[in-house]
Amino acid sequence: xxxxxxxxxxxxQADARAxxxxxxxxxxDHASDYCYQCAKCTSGxxxxxxxxxEPHKIVALLKRGLITELVNSDVIWTCMTCMKCRxxxxxxxxxxxxxxxxxxxxxxxxxxxxxxYTAMLQSILGTGLLQEVQTVTTAANATMTRDQLGLPPLSxxxxxxxxxxxxxxxxxxKP
Amino acid sequence: MSSQRYAxxxxxxxxxxxxxxxxxxxxxxxLLGIDLVDLPGxxxxxxxxxxxxxxxxxxxxxRNLALAEQQGLPFYxxxxxxxxxxxxxxxxLQKNPAMLERINEMLKAEGLHYTGTTxxxxxxxxxxxxxxxxxxxxxxxxxxxxxxxxxHYGCHAIRxxxxxxxxxxxxxxxxxxxxxxxxxxxxxHYPQKLDCxxxxxxxxxxxxxxxxTGQKLQAIQELGASGVVDVCPWxxxxxDSRQTKAGETVAAKLDLPIVYLTQxxxxxxxxxxxxxGFTLNLSPVHKLGLRSxx
Numbered sequence: 101x102x103x104x105x106x107x108x109x110x111x112x113q114a115d116a117r118a119x120x121x122x123x124x125x126x127x128x129d130h131a132s133d134y135c136y137q138c139a140k141c142t143s144g145x146x147x148x149x150x151x152x153x154e155p156h157k158i159v160a161l162l163k164r165g166l167i168t169e170l171v172n173s174d175v176i177w178t179c180m181t182c183m184k185c186r187x188x189x190x191x192x193x194x195x196x197x198x199x200x201x202x203x204x205x206x207x208x209x210x211x212x213x214x215x216x217y218t219a220m221l222q223s224i225l226g227t228g229l230l231q232e233v234q235t236v237t238t239a240a241n242a243t244m245t246r247d248q249l250g251l252p253p254l255s256x257x258x259x260x261x262x263x264x265x266x267x268x269x270x271x272x273x274k275p
Numbered sequence: 276m277s278s279q280r281y282a283x284x285x286x287x288x289x290x291x292x293x294x295x296x297x298x299x300x301x302x303x304x305x306l307l308g309i310d311l312v313d314l315p316g317x318x319x320x321x322x323x324x325x326x327x328x329x330x331x332x333x334x335x336x337x338r339n340l341a342l343a344e345q346q347g348l349p350f351y352x353x354x355x356x357x358x359x360x361x362x363x364x365x366x367x368l369q370k371n372p373a374m375l376e377r378i379n380e381m382l383k384a385e386g387l388h389y390t391g392t393t394x395x396x397x398x399x400x401x402x403x404x405x406x407x408x409x410x411x412x413x414x415x416x417x418x419x420x421x422x423x424x425x426x427h428y429g430c431h432a433i434r435x436x437x438x439x440x441x442x443x444x445x446x447x448x449x450x451x452x453x454x455x456x457x458x459x460x461x462x463x464h465y466p467q468k469l470d471c472x473x474x475x476x477x478x479x480x481x482x483x484x485x486x487x488t489g490q491k492l493q494a495i496q497e498l499g500a501s502g503v504v505d506v507c508p509w510x511x512x513x514x515d516s517r518q519t520k521a522g523e524t525v526a527a528k529l530d531l532p533i534v535y536l537t538q539x540x541x542x543x544x545x546x547x548x549x550x551x552g553f554t555l556n557l558s559p560v561h562k563l564g565l566r567s568x569x
Contacts, residue, residue, distance in 0.1 A: 123329070146471045150483050177326070177479055180487070182435035182471040187444050192437075203326040215479030217327055224335075228318035236294060238554040240569040249294050249552070251301075252422065255285065255317040259385060265391035266384045270331050 112165030120162060120201045124194070132198060134191040137161040141185035141195050151178040155185045155195035162198050167205070176202045177214050227262050228257040279405070280310045281351035281396070282359070286508070289320050289430040290352060293508035294553030296535045296548045300353055300398070302550045303541035306414060307406050311351065316342050322360035324477070336364035337378045341389035341451070349394035351401060353537075354433035355441070355457035355507045358397045363438060365391060398506050399432060400440040408456045418458025422563060425500045427449040427491070427514060428548040430471050436520045445469070450504060450536060457543035461480060461504075467494045474509040488513040489525035502532035502563050504539060509534060515558045533558040534565065 121131050139156040147153035153175055170176065186194035207213060213221075214257045220230050235253055237244050246254070255271045257263040289296050304311060321335030337362065340361055343350045352358040352406040366456045368375040369391050379388055396405060428447050436444035447468075451461040473487030492514060495503060505511050515533035522529035535558065541551040541567065 106398065130322075147488065150486060152482070178483075179475075180430075180471050180473065181325075181475045182430045184430075184469075187434045187436060193437075200325055200329060204329055207327050214326065215481075217478050220323060220478060221327060224319050224324070229291060230319055230323060231291050233290070234292040236292055236555060237557075238565070238569075239557055239560075240554065242554075244289070244294070244555070246294065250359060251290070251294060251297055251299060252313055254290055255315055257318050257385070258316045260382045266381050267331065269384075270328065270334055270381065273330070 107210055113167045114165055116166040116205070117162060120167065120198065120205070123201045123204075124197055132162045132193055133157050133232055135163060135189075135193045136191065140188050140190065141193075144152075144184040144188055145195075146180045146182040146184065147178045151175070158195050158198055158202075167202075170198075170202045171206045171209065174214075176206065202235035210243045214261065224258075228260070228263060229254070278308045278310045278418040280312055280348060281401075282314045282346060282348040283311045284317065284320075284343070284352040284354075284357060286338060286349045286352070286357040287323075288508040288512065289318035293511055295538060295555040296353060296508050296511065298550065298552035298555075299535055299537040299541050299546075303537055303544055304351075304401075306544050306546070307402075307410060309351070309401070309406070312346070312348060314342055314346065314348075317417040320354075320357040320360040322356045325360075332360060333364050333367065333374070334378060334381050336360050337368065337389050338382055338385065338387055340391075340393040341366065341382055341387040343393045345387075349396065351396055353398050353506075354509070355397060355429055356509060358395060359431045359438070361393075362395055365393065365395070366438060397432060397441040397476070397533060399449050399453075402453050402536075402540070403442075403502050408452060411456050411540075412451065415457055415543045417487060417543055419454070419539060419543055420458050420554050421501075422454075422459040422539075423462060423499070423501045424454055424459050424501075425465055425495055425498065425508055426454070426468070426493075427472065427503050427505045428468070429505065432506060433469070439523050450506065453536065454504065454539070457539060459539070462498065462500055465495065465498055465500075467491050472507075472510040474513045484513070485517060485521045486518060486524040487528065489523070489529070492518065492521060492529050492531055493525050493527045496527070500531070502534060502560070504534055504536050506536050515556055516553040516559050530559055530562075532556070532560040532563045532565075534560055534563070538565075 141155035321332035354494040442449045473484035476484035491541045
């Protein structure tokens with residue numbers, strides 16, 4: 101006899117739950133089981149104030165094994181990664197790490213990356229960095245480059261082909 | 276004073292657009308005996324990819340740590356996001372030999388190997404703990420008198436405490452102590468001090484990211500502070516470069532000077548202001564007398 105979520109009729113997925121808990125163990129010692137829903141995480145959550153993210157409900161979904169609901173929800177992409185939830189949890193649970201794992205699972209299952217994530221990933225693949233070197237505008241509306249400011253050349257991967265191959269290999273395997 | 280060598284880990288944002296941070300740390304830290312070494316071959320630390328693939332984050336952090344280990348040098352990491360990513364990777368690889376082996380298998384392609392020994396410092400602990408306030412005080416030639424400054428620490432420099440961060444998670448005071456040593460009058464507490472700047476939402480929710488920035492800056496402006504000091508290129512991008520747009524989200528005219536700690540350090544140590552990148556601050560830093568009015 102398992103719990104069924106009455107709003108979505110979702111069945112708990114024990115395997116997916118175990119997979120997320122395994123990932124969490126790699127990063128920290130405490131699993132979601134210790135959460136007693138005090139909602140201290142939600143009271144401090146930066147994304148709660150603007151985007152209605154409720155970290156304690158994220159933990160509750162994981163505890164019940166309702167992973168599909170978690171992974172398919174757009175709300176997992178609203179986390180600002182301020183880490184107040186992890187910092188203040190009296191049970192040392194880390195909702196932020198559950199959100200990272202859920203987002204990873206969403207990507208793994210083939211869901212489209214939101215916003216600029218694809219562009220950022222492509223830039224890392226191509227240049228090693230999140231973005232190309234920018235020309236900036238000064239307060240007096242002049243434009244300046246890195247070279248003009250007398251800064252040394254950028255440090256980037258020496259063998260781009262090998263660097264790219266490693267990243268592609270990681271993208272192919274299970275995290 | 277003997278000099279200490281550090282490999283500089285520039286990250287992505289500082290060396291591609293936040294030039295004022297890089298200019299000012301390169302100009303001021305050598306005066307305090309810090310010898311910065313530029314390493315070839317570095318890449319992104321991987322932190323912004325943590326939402327996409329955490330193994331990728333571990334790999335990218337580890338390859339950079341391996342490059343510093345190869346030279347036998349500690350890393351000076353001015354970006355708190357990079358600092359957290361490299362630090363967390365160190366902790367995971369030290370605790371989990373199977374993961375270390377797996378990452379080293381991936382590093383082989385680039386001829387790299389990591390054993391886990393690269394030490395890290397950020398701007399805050401480099402100045403406060405490594406160099407120390409006594410040494411800084413001896414070098415101050417141009418005290419920052421009359422500046423009533425608040426500090427925006429950002430998130431990654433102080434949380435999560437259990438991993439060990441450059442300053443305390445709930446009552447950080449090291450930057451205020453550094454500013455006092457430089458002759459300024461920091462406002463040590465304010466209600467929004469521990470709040471986020473919004474930058475991590477830039478990739479997928481840019482409007483909300485700006486609203487977050489606007490709310491925090493509006494509150495600081497109402498405090499009557501003469502300026503805000505930060506230690507993170509992401510926070511600075513939001514508070515300084517995007518200040519006007521952030522103001523629009525809260526229907527406020529924001530007019531707050533935003534400066535990097537290393538820029539003020541340079542001023543107090545007597546570095547020529549031209550070398551500290553003040554023309555690149557888009558906020559009104561002329562109100563602090565740091566450049567002529569544009």
